[in-house]
Amino acid sequence: MALLSKKDSKLITDPLADNNPITIQVLGICSALAITAQLKASIVMAVSVMAVLAIGNVVISLMRNIIPSKIRIIVQLVVVAALVIIVDQILKAYSYELSKTLSVFVGLIITNCIIMGRFEAFALANGPWRSFLDGIGNAAGYGLILVIVGFFRELLGSGTLLGFKVLGDPIEKTGLYAIGYENNGFMLLSPMALMVVGIIIWVQRSRNKALIED
Amino acid sequence: MENRTDKNSYTIIFAIGMVLIVGALLAFTAASLKPKITENQRIEKQQNILYAMGVNDNTEGSAVFVSTGDAAELFEKYIKKQLVIEGSNVSEDKEAYLIDIKKEKAKAKSGGVRRLPLFVGEKDGNTFYVIPIYGKGLWDAIWGYVSLDENMVIQGAYFDHKGETPGLGANIKERFFMDDFIGEHLLTDEGDFAGVVVAKGNADPKNENKTDNEVDAIAGATITGDGVTAMIKSDLKLYKPYFDNLKNN
Numbered sequence: 246m247a248l249l250s251k252k253d254s255k256l257i258t259d260p261l262a263d264n265n266p267i268t269i270q271v272l273g274i275c276s277a278l279a280i281t282a283q284l285k286a287s288i289v290m291a292v293s294v295m296a297v298l299a300i301g302n303v304v305i306s307l308m309r310n311i312i313p314s315k316i317r318i319i320v321q322l323v324v325v326a327a328l329v330i331i332v333d334q335i336l337k338a339y340s341y342e343l344s345k346t347l348s349v350f351v352g353l354i355i356t357n358c359i360i361m362g363r364f365e366a367f368a369l370a371n372g373p374w375r376s377f378l379d380g381i382g383n384a385a386g387y388g389l390i391l392v393i394v395g396f397f398r399e400l401l402g403s404g405t406l407l408g409f410k411v412l413g414d415p416i417e418k419t420g421l422y423a424i425g426y427e428n429n430g431f432m433l434l435s436p437m438a439l440m441v442v443g444i445i446i447w448v449q450r451s452r453n454k455a456l457i458e459d
Numbered sequence: 460m461e462n463r464t465d466k467n468s469y470t471i472i473f474a475i476g477m478v479l480i481v482g483a484l485l486a487f488t489a490a491s492l493k494p495k496i497t498e499n500q501r502i503e504k505q506q507n508i509l510y511a512m513g514v515n516d517n518t519e520g521s522a523v524f525v526s527t528g529d530a531a532e533l534f535e536k537y538i539k540k541q542l543v544i545e546g547s548n549v550s551e552d553k554e555a556y557l558i559d560i561k562k563e564k565a566k567a568k569s570g571g572v573r574r575l576p577l578f579v580g581e582k583d584g585n586t587f588y589v590i591p592i593y594g595k596g597l598w599d600a601i602w603g604y605v606s607l608d609e610n611m612v613i614q615g616a617y618f619d620h621k622g623e624t625p626g627l628g629a630n631i632k633e634r635f636f637m638d639d640f641i642g643e644h645l646l647t648d649e650g651d652f653a654g655v656v657v658a659k660g661n662a663d664p665k666n667e668n669k670t671d672n673e674v675d676a677i678a679g680a681t682i683t684g685d686g687v688t689a690m691i692k693s694d695l696k697l698y699k700p701y702f703d704n705l706k707n708n
Contacts, residue, residue, distance in 0.1 A: 313470040320477065327481045331488050338495035341503070341527075 256378040260386035267390040268446045272358040277391055278438040280350050284407050287395030289343055291388025293351060295381060297328045298360055302380035305368035321364045329354045359387055394441045402432030502527050504556050505534040511604035511617045512580045512587040522634045540579040544701055546572050560593040575697055587614055590698055594690025597682040598622045611702050616640040628683030639666045639674040645695060652699050654692035657684035
């Protein structure tokens with residue numbers, strides 16, 4: 246027997262491609278633009294969002310029958326705010342350098358539309374296990390785009406990946422730099438993140454015509 | 460039929476209960492992680508002080524501190540004395556680096572005597588006097604450490620900020636800006652305190668003249684630059700009597 250039923254595994258795989266939160270639903274763009282200049286920051290942000298979204302989805306799902314409908318958005322906000330504060334504190338305690346790089350953006354997970362969107366659209370109507378899978382799936386879809394954008398921006402902008410010099414040394418002029426390559430500083434600016442996301446959307450839609458809207 | 464969760468009384472009780480539970484959870488997290496976070500902030504201060512006196516892992520372009528693991532050991536090795544100046548009193552204090560400059564500034568405003576921390580470091584036979592400074596930029600606090608020699612000539616500087624604009628004011632913590640301060644004189648030829656002005660459109664953008672009390676400003680970061688000028692002036696000036704004393708003895 247498979248680990249997950251077909252319906253359950255779709256919860257994970259759908260948001261990775263055909264229903265990706267960033268490229269298809271166009272949610273969570275702001276943080277994707279802001280923190281993807283380095284691959285490491287992208288990965289940590291993806292993991293943080295995954296923790297917040299998966300746990301938050303389960304909490305909201307468990308409470309779905311007792312949440313008063315009049316204040317349900319406030320309840321969702323309190324849950325996500327509490328989780329974000331906990332993630333922020335843990336980063337400050339165990340990864341101080343990174344918490345400074347991510348600075349306000351961890352706090353801004355609260356405003357990440359994906360999170361409120363999934364709480365409202367999925368967790369309020371489904372059981373904890375399915376909500377958990379949905380959280381993981383959507384955060385993975387978000388994280389996947391973040392990592393792709395982070396990969397290209399760090400590689401072309403700084404010539405490094407996760408801090409390692411992969412294209413050679415720009416000062417000593419080794420590797421690619423020896424034949425005249427220069428880092429593209431433009432890649433480190435936020436507008437280029439939008440361009441990379443745009444290219445991903447283009448590639449994705451050209452491969453799957455069903456995604457193209459009229 | 461009306462659902463039980465739609466009642467006003469239920470809604471209010473639910474809200475109160477939720478706030479209590481979430482509050483308790485957050486208080487517990489904050490309390491249990493606090494020692495670790497304080498420790499990280501302490502190491503950061505040591506790294507900053509060492510950076511200002513030139514003990515760092517700088518690469519060509521970017522500012523890199525000594526690693527967190529080595530910070531405490533290197534701090535012990537290079538910082539020979541930690542002094543606290545209170546009025547005309549100078550005393551040694553092993554934990555002077557933990558003095559909160561912001562609080563001391565507020566104390567001075569309300570009429571109290573300000574405690575001024577000063578770190579005396581030695582590297583390659585030279586003596587460095589490292590001084591913490593604190594001020595305000597465009598959006599929020601800015602701060603830093605400046606190391607001087609006994610003639611009040613800057614040997615190294617480190618600036619940081621809480622929320623300056625990325626790409627503009629936030630560049631005060633980039634090396635191209637911080638390195639401009641090295642060699643800059645704080646005193647005029649006559650020996651009066653002049654500070655260093657972060658100057659727009661000055662005649663010396665490459666900062667070759669180190670006795671003009673000016674460094675080149677960052678375009679688009681006028682208010683942050685003015686904040687740097689102001690904090691250098693207000694905070695470093697307080698140490699002049701100490702340096703005068705040092706010279707006379």
